[in-house]
Amino acid sequence: MKLNYKNVELEVMVVEEKEKILVKTQNLELAKALREQGVEVLMKHTIDSFVSFYNLTLIDKKKGLVYQNLKTIGRVLKVNPFFAKGKQLYNLSLETPGKRSLFYTTSKEEYKPGDFLYLEGTLEPDAYKNRENRSKLEKIIGFEYYKFNAAKIKLVELELVKKEYKRPRYELHLHTIHSQRDAHITHEQLEHAFEEGKLAVTAITNHGINNCFPDSVHHFGEKSKRKVIPAVEIYAVDDLELKKEQELWELENHEYFQQLEELNQTMEEQELVIETFKTQLETQAVFAKGEKTIIKDQLKLANQTVRDLKKEIKAVEEQVKVLTKTKPSRGDAKRYHLVLLVKSEESTYKDEKYEFAYNPGIYELNKLITAANTEGLAQPVLKKWMGTRPTVSLSDLMKVKEYFVIGGACTSGIVNDALIEGDEEKAKQLIEIFDYLEVQPLMNNVYLTEEPDYKERYPDLESLKQLNRKIYDFAKTNGKLVCFTSDAHLMEKEEQFKRALFKKSYISMILGRSGEDLTKVLSDNREEKQPWLHSYEEMVQELTNQGFSETEIEELYQNEKQIAETCRYFNNTTIFPKQMFIPEFPGVNVKEELPKIVYKNITKIYGPEPDELILARVKEELEALAKRDYEFIYYVSARLVAESEALNYPVGSRG
Numbered sequence: 001m002k003l004n005y006k007n008v009e010l011e012v013m014v015v016e017e018k019e020k021i022l023v024k025t026q027n028l029e030l031a032k033a034l035r036e037q038g039v040e041v042l043m044k045h046t047i048d049s050f051v052s053f054y055n056l057t058l059i060d061k062k063k064g065l066v067y068q069n070l071k072t073i074g075r076v077l078k079v080n081p082f083f084a085k086g087k088q089l090y091n092l093s094l095e096t097p098g099k100r101s102l103f104y105t106t107s108k109e110e111y112k113p114g115d116f117l118y119l120e121g122t123l124e125p126d127a128y129k130n131r132e133n134r135s136k137l138e139k140i141i142g143f144e145y146y147k148f149n150a151a152k153i154k155l156v157e158l159e160l161v162k163k164e165y166k167r168p169r170y171e172l173h174l175h176t177i178h179s180q181r182d183a184h185i186t187h188e189q190l191e192h193a194f195e196e197g198k199l200a201v202t203a204i205t206n207h208g209i210n211n212c213f214p215d216s217v218h219h220f221g222e223k224s225k226r227k228v229i230p231a232v233e234i235y236a237v238d239d240l241e242l243k244k245e246q247e248l249w250e251l252e253n254h255e256y257f258q259q260l261e262e263l264n265q266t267m268e269e270q271e272l273v274i275e276t277f278k279t280q281l282e283t284q285a286v287f288a289k290g291e292k293t294i295i296k297d298q299l300k301l302a303n304q305t306v307r308d309l310k311k312e313i314k315a316v317e318e319q320v321k322v323l324t325k326t327k328p329s330r331g332d333a334k335r336y337h338l339v340l341l342v343k344s345e346e347s348t349y350k351d352e353k354y355e356f357a358y359n360p361g362i363y364e365l366n367k368l369i370t371a372a373n374t375e376g377l378a379q380p381v382l383k384k385w386m387g388t389r390p391t392v393s394l395s396d397l398m399k400v401k402e403y404f405v406i407g408g409a410c411t412s413g414i415v416n417d418a419l420i421e422g423d424e425e426k427a428k429q430l431i432e433i434f435d436y437l438e439v440q441p442l443m444n445n446v447y448l449t450e451e452p453d454y455k456e457r458y459p460d461l462e463s464l465k466q467l468n469r470k471i472y473d474f475a476k477t478n479g480k481l482v483c484f485t486s487d488a489h490l491m492e493k494e495e496q497f498k499r500a501l502f503k504k505s506y507i508s509m510i511l512g513r514s515g516e517d518l519t520k521v522l523s524d525n526r527e528e529k530q531p532w533l534h535s536y537e538e539m540v541q542e543l544t545n546q547g548f549s550e551t552e553i554e555e556l557y558q559n560e561k562q563i564a565e566t567c568r569y570f571n572n573t574t575i576f577p578k579q580m581f582i583p584e585f586p587g588v589n590v591k592e593e594l595p596k597i598v599y600k601n602i603t604k605i606y607g608p609e610p611d612e613l614i615l616a617r618v619k620e621e622l623e624a625l626a627k628r629d630y631e632f633i634y635y636v637s638a639r640l641v642a643e644s645e646a647l648n649y650p651v652g653s654r655g
Contacts, residue, residue: 070123073156074148076115094119094148105148111155120152167536168200170560172407173233173339173438173485174533176204178212183489184498185533187219193491194226198535201564203229205339208390210369213575220570229567230342230575232365233409234372235335239393242333253323260316267309274302335389336414338397339407339438340365341567346574356579359568361403368392368400394433401433405563408437408471410487411445419470420454427474436481436563439468439556441542444487444531465546472552483559484543488533496530503530582632594631595622597638 074094081090090107094117111117124147175183176190183206193199206212210232220228250257277299281292344361372390394414397406408415415437418427442465448458458464475482490499534542536557543553598618602610625631644651 070119070121070148072119074117074119076111076113076117078113079111081110092117105150105153107150107153109153116156118152118154118156119148119150121148121150123148165197165535165537167557168197169202169534169536169539170200170557170564171202171486171488171533172229172231172341172436172483172560172563173205173409173440174202174488175206175233176212178204178209178215179206179489181502182207184495184502185488185491187215189491190228191219191226193533198533200561201227201229201567201569203231203339203341203564203567205231205233205341207233208235208369208372210365213570216570217575221575222571224571226571227564227569228571229564230362230365230570230573231340231567232369233337233339234368234392234397235389236338236397236414237333237335237376237391237393238414239333239395245333256316256320256323260313260320263309263313263316267306267313270302270306270309274299274306277302333391334417335391335412336417337409337412338392338414338433339409340397341405341407341563342403342573343405343567344403345568346572349577354579354581356577357574358577359574361568362573362575364400364403368396371396398433405435405567406433407485407563408434408475410438410440411448411467413438415474416471419474420448420458420467422457424474428478431474431478431480434480436483436559437471437475438485438487439472439482439543439546440485440487441531441534442468442546443529446529468546472548481559481563482556483563484534484539484553484556485560486534486539487531490530490532493532493538495532499530580629582629583636585632585635588635590631590635591626594625594635594638597635598622 076092077095078093079090080093081088083089087108090110092105092107092111094105105119105121174185176185176187177183190199190202193202204212204216210230213230216228216230220226277295280295281299287295342359342361342365344359346357347360349356349358369390369392372392376391376393377388407413411417411420415427415430415434418424418430442461445458445464445467446461448454448464448467449460458467472482490496539557540553543556548556602614602618606614625634641651
């Protein structure tokens, strides 16, 4: 098949004639020209905004195409030059646009990353990459590498297509790469989304942490025009519910602890008896006939009783030890997701020493997260959620809720969870915590149709539509806003394979070590289940599919906007006070002490009369530190080194 556009002739063929060549574009002129040539055109665009030609057979049935003659188009990812037999050659890493197929080929000509190449040749397994000693992880996920032996390579010039959006989104639930092992969105991608009009405002709601804040300030701080909300998706624990469970457990197991208490009391009594007998034997000078023998016999009997008691106590202690492991704790308590968006106005802190601007919401958020990562670290209940989680108690959150707009999050939200379980009474009690609930894409909740605990009530997509309708109606009935959120972990739909592949490999690696069955794990992380940042057009399409009317969709959109506009942004919020906070050292004037330490070490290294150049350099550096009040940093370091050396810890340079 030959395609012509703007004087560029493309010869594109497939392995089987029944397969279609698809073109993705938003360029109406290009679409018309190609349709006239009998080419199916999708009015969409790829992640990188290039027009994409791809061979569906090559992508999805790669193994069946090994050693066949192929004609396709690939995009250059990397170029690695090398010499072979005195000739300059280039190894090219290629992918089919918008898809996961990846292969390698060798060219006599240098191409640059991003170039599209028309290729003729054969696809073959890469013997080196599929070596027997490849990593355990590669073996677990069954990843195979291919190389393309190209008989013909031709540069194809494709037009860059700029994405256009009717309306920007106000996204209130989005994760960046700082949600480690889970999300793939970068700050650079967000900047691009703002630039092209996909976003008006976004919140960054990473899981349980605010470690993205320095990076966010760098990109979207004071000098930025972008509206990015400081936020966190916390793991909340209903501590009242946990307390009830603990009290019930103590009531159920009271007899064991009572038995242990009684045995220990008996033990104390017997030990007193023994001490009494021992004292009598040691202090009494004269005994009546046979009295000493009686006391010795009683002492012997008491010692035997103690030995028997010890065995019994040990046995009961073992029982209690086993029981204690079953006592409900934060690790056993259900973790609910809640979204916290900072809304508090700026404030000023002032005392005898300091005066600086700060945001009380950021301050309280930092306290919550610190406590969550220290006192609240908890092992997950379900095995499929690996690793500890930093949990926040609802009672602690309620003390500071005035500083935040609180969102219901995904189906793991506490209200949504109650509605899923069919417990509307509980949902009514909890709804007051929240300012809004979220309706999300159906694919985010597909797991409900597969989990044994839920699939009977939610057997198909239709039941998930009814669930989202239930959330919408419940929020409105209880006077709360409801909005659409993506719960985005990827920027574009075309990136879904990235997270699917990563999740498969990561989870498989962990569970593979424990001997867990990988079949279900791999199916849980299929490509179509990975949530991406929905554009306005995609939001409308998704909600229309769920059965929401145009009026309701507009309402959800305006609610997003309303909530977003009540929040603070990185560009108008004090995340880090500009004030320098210098620690105090009782009895030490650091500004005087540090130069003493420095000059003492100079004479130790260079002798009593160091060269003038050395002294001049030291003077310059000390003055630079003094100008910025940085002396304390180096003083603390000196103290730490001295203390470490005193304890015989090895101390070395960082390079």
